[in-house]
Amino acid sequence: MIEFAPDRPRWRQVADVIRARITDGTYPPGTQIPSVIKLQEEFGIATATSQKVHRGLRAEGLIYTEPGMGSFVSKDLPKKPADGPGEA
Template identity: 85%
Template sequence: MIEFAPDRPRWRQVADMIRTRIADGSYPPGTRVPSVIQLQEEFGIADSTSQKVNSGLRAEGLIYTEPGMGSFVAKNAAEILKAAGDDSRY
């Protein structure tokens, strides 16, 4: 089980972990990212928290969602992260 810092919302901490996986190439462009249910199982978070993770990453342009298919890493995610530097973290 992941230990979360008490001073930051969990969804932001999980989003940071997914963001790191995108940045280090663990999730290359076009790769499906964990579903809401998978996030719940992996990180022990609530449904609403998982949804906030995906919403935040989508708002940053790092992932996109194909209805009925899931969410995937955007083609330009690495460039977005590089341009934003550490400022992309909440």
């Protein structure tokens, strides 16, 4: 379990952990990520918080959900731009 910072929503902190696992290859493309229930168990968070983690990662394009099957790492992960707007 992680120690939560009091100044950030817990769902964002858990999403950061899952995002890091995706980007470091712990969860490669096509791999199933922990379910809402598994996130609750691992991080000690509420159902609504776990659901928000999944919604946030889906909104970023990092995961997709197959009804009745679970959530998986997207095969085509979004690319991060090397530089911000207006920079060379």
